[in-house]
Amino acid sequence: MVGRIVATAGAVAAAAMVDVVHPRKEEMVRHHPMYGRTLTQEDWPTLSDMILRARKLQLGERMVCLIEGEEDIRAKESAFWDLGGDVFQLTFRTKRRDALYFPKSLLAEGRNYLFAAAAVWELQLGQRYLYYILMDADAEVDDWSIGWRDFRNFLLDWQPAVGLPELFDYHQILYEYQVTDESEVRTVLNFDHTVVAVHSDASIWLLPYVTNLDEFCQWVSQWRFSSLANALFPQHTVLTHRLSVKNPHHASYSKSRCLDLMLNVTEELRAAEPVEFHSCFVEPSNQALIVDGLPRLTAYLPWFSPLKRRPKQNYSHRPRLQSCDNQQVVQALAQSSKEDDDSHSYSWCRGCHISVAFAVLQTIVVTRPFVFTGWLKLSNILALAAAQREDLVVSHVAFVVASRLLWCAEGIRGAEINVEELMQFWEGHEQHGILLARSSDTLQEIEDSVLRLGNRVIYNAVRAALSPFEERVPAGQASMISDETVEMLVNIMRHCEEPGKYFVLLKDDA
Incomplete structure (x- = not known):
């Protein structure tokens, strides 16, 4: 059971020795210029230019899975290849023939290089991917073949700007929502990034991650991404209950000054918008909220009602922001702020009985x-x-x-x-x-x-x-x-x- 919490050194070593790859990936390894070398921060200006060039390509129908981490990904990779998608993996400790290698890279930094790797391949394919699915290598699903199929079908059916699976750690919260409304999908505020699918057209607003503050807190870039997704695409940042992902391994990320830095990002995003939309960029908080009479953590909070993408809707066009003042979460945050002066000594639940x-x-x-x-x-x-x-x-x-x-x-x-x-x-x-x-x-x-x-x-x-x-x-x-x-x-x-x-x-x- 211990092995389900932490990847053992043996598992990592075994993953490092993997040298048998899918035939289509073998083609990537041989022809993609980012394989077979050590990536550095000096590569980013060139890679960033590749991303801009790829954005001019016609939108295709293929999806790409961008996986970061040291773990053995053969099961999830094989299942995704079988569905007609492409897969890139990036490692930061061990150099392997079948993975990109960016030593000592931070989480979002590595994801940006994976995003750039997809752009380089798009230029060779002559078309953009429909979805970029960013994920941690240690993510677990009971059956990847079934899981990927269900998640792909959800993405094709709903065409969200951002598509999310259910994270098992938050199953209890999400289950309560599902019992209440009996819905298979929902929009959520402040979501985890273990697995995130980004529509190619929406990526212009969300990717690459902005990593200038991640040295102090590796969650800041994710907070910016989530804040933008929830504000720009409030009804099209959609979670499906059809796929439940476990995230059993936890690394010791730098987290100094997280709340302060995340609040700075919130204020920066608000400053770029008219004041009537400032409430759409909620402030970060470690305390719980009373939403609709029930205590809720500040992750996976209920947000707008989900909508399917309309046939002619283009996420690359600047979305018109909606007012968020009537959202239950926004009202709960305002009420919580009023009650702070009379709060009990519960740091996680200000003003709570x-x-x-x-x-x-x-x-x-x-x-x-x-x-x-x-x-x-x-x-x-x-x-x-x-x-x-x-x-x-x-x-x-x-x-x-x-x-x-x-x-x-x-x-x-x-x-x-x-x-x-x-x-x-x-x-x-x-x-x-x-x-x-x-x-x-x-x-x-x-x-x-x-x-x-x-x-x-x-x-x-x-x-x-x-x-x-x-x-x-x-x-x-x-x-x-x-x-x-x-x-x-x-x-x-x-x-x-x-x-x-x-x-x-x-x-x-x-």
């Missing part, structure tokens, strides 16, 4: 179950929400999950956590008459006592931590977290003895 803050935090933890900060916050709020003394064991287990994840990822003991981070944890014990010394020794004693519990007790406590906010959870009430994930967390608590050996966990600065 404890029950709402707890529900939002549960969603955050379910979405990113191997990030220790979520579990730490969860242990804090669980202690304060405990209806009786016995419920405190759930808070204790949540704390130890956080502690063990921290040890596995960083080699830091849970007892070294600043005790001020757990103010509600201590208060929750005191309201039940339990006075604990607020010290690292107490935290270590709690960890030791939890690890002496049986696996079944720990397993049930983890599930209870992610069950609905009620004093008594009904018998048989389903938890928000899968059995498999709970088992993985229990195994981490029990067996991760050497930090960094099994896990590469994403740090969280929320």
